[in-house]
Amino acid sequence: MKHARVRLTAHGRERDIHPMYGVMTETSFVERATALQWNYTGDALGILHYVVGDADALETAMEDIPEVIGYDVARVDARSFYVYVRDATTGPLRELFTPVTSGGILVVPPVKYEPDGTVVFSMFGPDDELQEALTSVPSPIDVTIEAVGGLADTTAAVEGRLTDRQREVVKTAVSRGYYDIPRTVSQAEIAAELDCAPSTVAEHLRKAESRMMRTQFLR
Known part of the structure; x- marks a missing residue:
């Protein structure tokens, strides 16, 4: 397979x-x-x-x-x-x-x-x-x-290795335009929507991005 x-x-x-x-x-x-x-x-x-x-x-x-x-x-x-x-x-x-x-x-x-x-x-x-x-x-x-x-390289498997909170932060960031060019929302605005600190949003995004990037490029 x-x-x-x-x-x-x-x-x-x-x-x-x-x-x-x-x-x-x-x-x-x-x-x-x-x-x-x-x-x-x-x-x-x-x-x-x-x-x-x-x-x-x-x-x-x-x-x-x-x-x-x-x-x-x-x-x-x-x-x-x-x-x-x-x-x-x-x-x-x-x-x-x-x-x-x-x-x-x-x-x-x-x-x-x-x-x-x-x-x-x-x-x-x-x-x-x-x-x-x-x-x-x-x-x-x-x-x-x-x-x-x-199998571990599929999108579903990568997402499955994220925590529920990481997944929530990433989905909010994507839907609000954090990854758009130009960026249309800040980490502070995401944090306000999710009722947490901007530093928490930054940490969750960094860890989620690291897991996804490692899966895609470090095989």
């Missing part, structure tokens, strides 16, 4: 795979998007995203996409929201999903849409099935394997 962290690049042709793939990676009104959970049935894909951007513009875009069967938006604040989208699949999308849904492979959430249009995620499963899935990715997508490891 192996874990692989991979990066998919469609070279600006994301819409050729599926129109919503293009929306999440190519539009100015989506600043950052992460796929949290999904359900693929072959002819349809239900997917839950966390998005930083313009919810109204995204809704307008989805209304014009025939493949979007339905959606629901839950706003967190003025610039962030959750959106569930149910899509009809396309041929290229089925080519992309079938190898990772027909055997023993797990795609480990989250799936992150990067600002440069690439998509980064982790897969875990039997070596031969991983190899087959990665070599059968349809054109125009290219695959880059960024890291290979074991």
Whole structure:
């Protein structure tokens, strides 16, 4: 069994795979998007995203996409929201999903849409099935394997090694924009929200970051 962290690049042709793939990676009104959970049935894909951007513009875009069967938006604040989208699949999308849904492979959430249009995620499963899935990715997508490891290297395993308080602080920091560029919240503001000292927030973030960085780079 192996874990692989991979990066998919469609070279600006994301819409050729599926129109919503293009929306999440190519539009100015989506600043950052992460796929949290999904359900693929072959002819349809239900997917839950966390998005930083313009919810109204995204809704307008989805209304014009025939493949979007339905959606629901839950706003967190003025610039962030959750959106569930149910899509009809396309041929290229089925080519992309079938190898990772027909055997023993797990795609480990989250799936992150990067600002440069690439998509980064982790897969875990039997070596031969991983190899087959990665070599059968349809054109125009290219695959880059960024890291290979074991079960302990998956996102879920890394998060599992954080304490409940560390996880709470990290999730608050991410959702409030501590890791955005430019940063939109300070450690003091996070501390005020969590009712603790700024030094406590700093310590929790430092320890959590250290564990995650060691797992990713010190194999």
